[in-house]
Amino acid sequence: MKNSGLTESQLFDILKEIKKKDTNYSRVLSAMCTHPHRIAVEAHMMFIESNMGDSGLFPGTNEMEHCVIDMLSDLMHGQGVHGHMTTGGTESNIQALRSMRNFSESSRPNVVVPESAHFSFDKIADVLRIEIRKASMDQEFKVDIESFESLIDENTVGLVGVAGSTEFGQIDPIEDISGLAVENSLPLHVDAAFGGFVIPFLKKDYSFDFSLDGVTSIALDPHKMGLGTIPAGVLLFRGEEYLSNLQTDTPYLTTQTQHSLTGTRSGGAVAATYAVMNYLGKDGYIEVVDYCMDLTEKLVEGSYRIGIEPLIEPVMNVVALRIPDADLVRKILREKYGWMVSITRDPRCLRLVMMPHLTIANLELFLQDLEKAVKDVDTGMDS
Amino acid sequence: MKNSGLTESQLFDILKEIKKKDTNYSRVLSAMCTHPHRIAVEAHMMFIESNMGDSGLFPGTNEMEHCVIDMLSDLMHGQGVHGHMTTGGTESNIQALRSMRNFSESSRPNVVVPESAHFSFDKIADVLRIEIRKASMDQEFKVDIESFESLIDENTVGLVGVAGSTEFGQIDPIEDISGLAVENSLPLHVDAAFGGFVIPFLKKDYSFDFSLDGVTSIALDPHKMGLGTIPAGVLLFRGEEYLSNLQTDTPYLTTQTQHSLTGTRSGGAVAATYAVMNYLGKDGYIEVVDYCMDLTEKLVEGSYRIGIEPLIEPVMNVVALRIPDADLVRKILREKYGWMVSITRDPRCLRLVMMPHLTIANLELFLQDLEKAVKDVDTGMDS
Numbered sequence: 001m002k003n004s005g006l007t008e009s010q011l012f013d014i015l016k017e018i019k020k021k022d023t024n025y026s027r028v029l030s031a032m033c034t035h036p037h038r039i040a041v042e043a044h045m046m047f048i049e050s051n052m053g054d055s056g057l058f059p060g061t062n063e064m065e066h067c068v069i070d071m072l073s074d075l076m077h078g079q080g081v082h083g084h085m086t087t088g089g090t091e092s093n094i095q096a097l098r099s100m101r102n103f104s105e106s107s108r109p110n111v112v113v114p115e116s117a118h119f120s121f122d123k124i125a126d127v128l129r130i131e132i133r134k135a136s137m138d139q140e141f142k143v144d145i146e147s148f149e150s151l152i153d154e155n156t157v158g159l160v161g162v163a164g165s166t167e168f169g170q171i172d173p174i175e176d177i178s179g180l181a182v183e184n185s186l187p188l189h190v191d192a193a194f195g196g197f198v199i200p201f202l203k204k205d206y207s208f209d210f211s212l213d214g215v216t217s218i219a220l221d222p223h224k225m226g227l228g229t230i231p232a233g234v235l236l237f238r239g240e241e242y243l244s245n246l247q248t249d250t251p252y253l254t255t256q257t258q259h260s261l262t263g264t265r266s267g268g269a270v271a272a273t274y275a276v277m278n279y280l281g282k283d284g285y286i287e288v289v290d291y292c293m294d295l296t297e298k299l300v301e302g303s304y305r306i307g308i309e310p311l312i313e314p315v316m317n318v319v320a321l322r323i324p325d326a327d328l329v330r331k332i333l334r335e336k337y338g339w340m341v342s343i344t345r346d347p348r349c350l351r352l353v354m355m356p357h358l359t360i361a362n363l364e365l366f367l368q369d370l371e372k373a374v375k376d377v378d379t380g381m382d383s
Numbered sequence: 384m385k386n387s388g389l390t391e392s393q394l395f396d397i398l399k400e401i402k403k404k405d406t407n408y409s410r411v412l413s414a415m416c417t418h419p420h421r422i423a424v425e426a427h428m429m430f431i432e433s434n435m436g437d438s439g440l441f442p443g444t445n446e447m448e449h450c451v452i453d454m455l456s457d458l459m460h461g462q463g464v465h466g467h468m469t470t471g472g473t474e475s476n477i478q479a480l481r482s483m484r485n486f487s488e489s490s491r492p493n494v495v496v497p498e499s500a501h502f503s504f505d506k507i508a509d510v511l512r513i514e515i516r517k518a519s520m521d522q523e524f525k526v527d528i529e530s531f532e533s534l535i536d537e538n539t540v541g542l543v544g545v546a547g548s549t550e551f552g553q554i555d556p557i558e559d560i561s562g563l564a565v566e567n568s569l570p571l572h573v574d575a576a577f578g579g580f581v582i583p584f585l586k587k588d589y590s591f592d593f594s595l596d597g598v599t600s601i602a603l604d605p606h607k608m609g610l611g612t613i614p615a616g617v618l619l620f621r622g623e624e625y626l627s628n629l630q631t632d633t634p635y636l637t638t639q640t641q642h643s644l645t646g647t648r649s650g651g652a653v654a655a656t657y658a659v660m661n662y663l664g665k666d667g668y669i670e671v672v673d674y675c676m677d678l679t680e681k682l683v684e685g686s687y688r689i690g691i692e693p694l695i696e697p698v699m700n701v702v703a704l705r706i707p708d709a710d711l712v713r714k715i716l717r718e719k720y721g722w723m724v725s726i727t728r729d730p731r732c733l734r735l736v737m738m739p740h741l742t743i744a745n746l747e748l749f750l751q752d753l754e755k756a757v758k759d760v761d762t763g764m765d766s
Contacts, residue, residue, distance in 0.1 A: 001454040001455075001457065001458055001660055001661075001664060001665055002661075002664045002665070003664055003665045003666050004664045004665075004666050005661060005662045005663045005664035005666065005667050006661050006662055006664075008422065008662065011422070011658060011661055011662050012425075014661075015426060015429060015654065015658065018443035018444070018446060018447060019429060019430065019443055020443065021441075021442045021443030021446070022430070022433055022440070022441040022442065022443040022444055022650075023440045023441065025432070028440060030437075030440075030635070030636075030637065031434075031437060031440060033432075033434050033437070033647060034432075035432055036431065036432055039391065039394070041428070041431055042395075043398060044431065045424070045428060046398060046402060047402070047405070048419065048424055048427065048612055048613075049408070049416075049417075049418055049419055049612075049613070050405055050613075051414075051416050051613055053471075054413075054414055054416070056723075057405070057406045057411060057413075057414060057723060058404075058405040058406065059404045059405065060401035060402055060403065060404030060405040061401070061405055063401060063404070064401060071384040072384075074384065075384055087470055087614070087645045087647070087648075088436075088645060088646055088647040089646060089647075090644070090645050090646035090647075091644075091645055094510075094644075098509075098510060102509070119631060119632060119633055119634060120631070120646055122631055122632070123631040123641075123644075126481075126485070126631075127477075127481060127510065127511065127644070128510065128511075128512070129511070129512050166635060167634075167635060221647075223647060229431055229432075229651075230431070230432070230433075230434055230647055230648070230649045230650070230651065231470070231614060231645070231647060231648070231649050248502060248503070248505055248506040248509075249502060249505070250502055251502060251550075251726070251727075251728045252413070252549060252550060252725040252726060252727065252728070252734055253413075253725070254413065254723065254725075258506075261473070261474075261477075261506075261510070262470045262471060262473050262474055262614070263471055263472060263473035263503055264416060264470070264471040264472075264473075264604075264606060264613055264614060265470075265613070265614070266613045266614050266649070267405075267613070268612075268613065271398065271401075275394060275398065277384055278384075278385075278388060278389050278394055278397075279388045279389055279391070279394050280388045281384060281385045281386055281387045281388035281389075282384055282385070282386045282387075283386050283387050283388065284388050340439075340440060340637065342635040342636070342637075343634070343635060344634075344635065345634045345635070351635055
């Protein structure tokens with residue numbers, strides 16, 4: 001740090017140059033975040049200094065957090081749900097698994113998850129010192145329920161299902177997993193960080209939430225398809241008992257106890273979530289999801305036209321395309337054509353997320369470039 | 384969530400009403416957060432959609448994060464420091480202790496901390512399943528080094544010192560603790576979440592950072608006295624080896640690995656920190672700290688005038704006042720006079736943080752009300 005500071009105009013000249021290096025998302029097909037809604041941004045601004053870590057000072061923002069929890073509890077068919085906002089899926093998943101672990105006396109606790117679970121579960125295994133057991137996938141890249149059941153033993157402290165997998169956008173058979181949870185008296189966490197703001201707005205119905213008896217917690221992220229601002233995750237627990245074993249005493253604050261993992265928490269992101277949910281309503285989110293599913297359909301059709309097939313028929317706005325040399329095609333798409341795409345782990349497919357920031361015109365451009373990139377690989381033009 | 388959304392003007396009418404319920408900080412003497420600097424807010428806005436969890440998409444913001452780490456590394460007299468921004472002190476402390484624990488093979492790891500350590504260490508004990516051993520305080524509410532040493536055993540995986548304790552604003556004898564760390568080959572984490580943006584700008588010098596051989600990590604929070612936006616913490620490690628045992632693989636992102644606890648991370652808060660540090664420079668922070676120390680001096684003088692003594696001569700802008708019936712005085716100050724103050728755990732003193740949002744005029748009003756509140760208690764007027 002220099003002794004004397006920059007002037008305001010010097011500083012903002014620099015910031016403008018730096019900003020140019022960041023993506024504007026127009027050619028990003030790899031991300032599950034997107035532009036926050038302008039209403040979310042405006043609300044974030046209004047409440048930017050609000051701190052949910054000391055919520056007694058901010059009873060207004062605190063009220064908005066409770067409203068968000070209530071609205072999402074309704075959306076997830078819950079009653080008497082307790083929860084709080086987090087920084088996103090990873091923190092929500094840490095907290096859900098911490099709650100499971102804390103209910104148990106096992107000295108070698110394990111949690112069974114599908115192989116398609118987000119990489120953060122590997123992080124969580126380390127943080128919480130629990131074993132993560134990964135059940136294999138079926139042909140449709142849902143978790144194989146027999147494999148899942150076979151991994152449950154006396155040290156299993158909980159189960160995880162994914163509703164909207166990061167790689168395939170697939171929904172696990174949560175109904176079956178819920179049956180296993182009830183049968184074995186185990187808590188079941190549903191990671192719907194991405195799917196939570198998609199599945200309820202799809203034309204087809206899926207059972208994945210508190211309507212299933214076994215589901216005890218759900219993670220869903222407003223800062224993904226909820227169009228909120230970063231950092232905004234939500235963690236919902238079916239009952240207070242799951243939350244209360246995360247309690248820490250908080251002397252010298254306006255509150256007596258705290259259940260969140262982090263201390264200081266962004267009230268701006270709370271206000272943004274509250275605002276965008278109230279502004280869009282269910283109808284607004286249906287429009288957003290309709291648009292993304294329309295893009296998804298166009299992508300799949302366009303891919304078939306150039307001889308590329310999706311790994312599975314897309315359930316939501318995540319598409320995995322079977323392409324030989326997917327890693328190389330990805331590289332060419334980025335370096336030669338400027339598209340950011342990603343790759344699934346197994347099998348290695350091209351992974352594309354059809355987010356609201358993508359225009360139909362850009363999708364068409366992408367399909368043209370995809371065809372060229374595949375040809376580049378075929379003809380060895382990449383070298 | 385309703386089916387149809389509110390109009391923009393309906394929504395913002397509601398938000399304006401909600402906002403009135405939140406504090407504007409003018410009568411808050413209990414918080415370690417404050418108004419972020421307007422420059423920080425503006426920069427946050429510019430980069431609000433930036434996500435450090437997928438930093439390959441945001442190379443500009445990523446560059447700013449590296450700059451912040453470098454500037455703070457310099458300020459903390461470090462060389463070859465590695466680190467990242469976090470959501471604040473709690474997350475930084477979790478990560479520092481997780482790194483210590485991961486270095487060790489102990490099946491019953493413990494970490495020695497001063498009794499004055501932030502309550503988040505109790506949370507961390509639960510999250511990481513480590514024992515937190517609390518060393519007692521000396522007369523000046525620094526940790527007692529003999530007590531500290533006596534708690535170290537073969538299962539100790541690391542030590543913690545506090546530079547700017549939440550309750551007393553005291554600085555532990557970090558030099559002595561550093562000696563113990565070197566002697567026992569243990570990592571030493573310094574929690575300077577509050578003090579990190581105060582101590583370097585005080586008139587008096589204190590040794591508490593990487594200039595001491597034993598110090599291996601430091602937490603300091605831009606969103607406290609750094610005048611950044613929430614959520615902004617910083618975690619610095621003396622060398623890469625401390626960070627690398629926090630590594631998780633990140634398939635399907637633009638990066639290969641991740642060291643942070645959270646996934647999606649606010650690029651807005653990174654930009655805000657970068658901006659305010661470059662705008663203020665050291666001279667600017669010296670002005671801020673000068674002002675807060677001036678308030679602190681005035682508070683102590685004013686307290687003496689009404690017969691109230693500080694528990695210790697304040698080291699930084701945190702004051703603990705010895706008052707009989709402190710809890711009752713706190714209640715009266717809040718309910719009758721509208722001041723938010725807090726209480727230390729042991730002994731129960733009135734705890735006051737002199738943040739930049741407090742005006743001298745308001746401090747004088749507070750002192751008048753404090754005198755009245757104490758009299759209210761003496762004369763039983765509170766009942």
